[in-house]
Amino acid sequence: MNIPGPEPRADGGAGAIAAAGGLHTYQLRLHAEYGPVVRFQLPGAELAVSVADPVLLEATAHLDKRPERLFAFLDPLCEAGNLQVLPAEEHAPWRHLLLSVLAGRPSHERHFAQFTVLTTALADRWAERADGEPVALQKDLTALSLRMICAFALGGDLADPDGVVAAFEEVLTEHLGRLYEPPGSGAWDGRAERAEQALASLRATVDRVVTAHRTSDRVDRSDLIGAMVAAGERPARIRDTVMMTMLAAHHTTGVAVSWTLYLLGRHPDVAARVADELDRVLGDRAAPEYVDLRRLSYLDMTLKEAMRLYPPGPYGARETTEPLRLGDYTIPAGATLFYPFWAVHMNPDHWPEPEKFVPERFTPDEVAARPKLAHIPFGFGPRGCEGAALAMVEATLVLAVLLKRFRFRPVPGHEVRPIERFVLWAADDIRMRVSPRASG
Helix, strand or coil: CCCCCCCCCCCCCCCHHHHHHHHHHHHHHHHHHCEEEEEEEEEEEEEEEEEECHHHHHHHHCCCCCHHHHHHHHHHHHHCCCHHHHCHHHHHHHHHHHHHHHHHEEEEEEEHHCCCHHHHHHHHHHHCCCCCCEEHHHHHHHHHHHHHHHHHHHHHHHCCHHHHHHHHHHHHHHCHHHHCCCCCCCCCCHHHHHHHHHHHHHHHHHHHHHHHCCCCCCCCCCHHHHHHCCCCCCCHHHHHHHHHHHHHHHHHHHHHHHHHHHHHHHHHHCCCCHHHHHHHHHCCCCCCCCHHHHHHHHHHHHHHHHHCCCCCCCCEEEECCCEEEEEEEEEEECCCCEEEEHHHHHHCCCCCCCCEEEEEEHHHHHHCCCCHHHCCCCCCCCHCCCCHHHHHHHHHHHHHHHHEEEEEEECCCCCCEEEEEEEEECCEEEEEEEEEEECC
């Protein structure tokens, strides 16, 4: 059976994606019109097939190859080979090593106090703002997330965290910003040299930390660099891993927390229930301990529902290495399988009234009644996000500290419009008024 989809265009599909406002919104339109499996044009792919049915997705969960052309924009950040497209035999041990650190409780507990200090410092700055002056959630929370992942990835050996943050933002603005600027616009003239200098500075910083680990008697496998040094990884691979971890972690976590606070500001009844839970679990304490996180079940449901409505990374992709049967269709070898996380999360067959914000969708009974891949904010399979567990710890901690202390309200007249960046961004940030709340 032929896979349904729009008629081919001479521009390779770029015009249709741009007209829809980005790839994520284009996928929503395609699946609404053509159903759960859609053939479409994707620049950089000969044949692209998008799958928005969580049951059909399970037939693809074993795939371990990413389309190299679609991830080539990350090549400049990697010296030892693009980590996003490592071949399976090289990727599997590297992934296992990362999971041993990023998904492990020892590493989370080791850094939890420092994460709390960083979050509390942001809350203190917000508390000192002029009465009623809005905060820009994305700007402040992605900066916080970058500081947290720098502390995690580089340990306590970082002499100038603000300098690292500034350098990393310079690199991202140059290398990733080009993805969203029309060719020939000249918007990036003069920035390339500064970005290269910033990238060299970041690599030198990581090298200093790696050297300190190699010459120290301390080997701590709950530390990212320490674990890689102990495993005998070469310096370039360690450096690239730290860089990619910083990239993947700080934008996604900061954006996930921003969208959650935005939704809570628009749903004061849900915000009140979260606040009640925080008061009950924390009492007079301003921040949770690590062991408290598992008791914040309603906050956890709220975060997961926010990531359903606004998945930080709105899509993923794999490449078939042999023909694959997918329901009524056969996908040939060499095709790009596209995973539209947002369209999966808005599938009305599994999410009744999908546009509504309902944290109760994530009670244990509700979760058990849905297909496993109906909610995939961190992807799935052998290429799923290695830092998912760490991201949930960070996001829950940040939300707990901020919601214990503040109430969030939308700024009248400020439009919050999702757009496609490296993550699901808001076009003009998410501006909200922050006011103290009485606890207990």
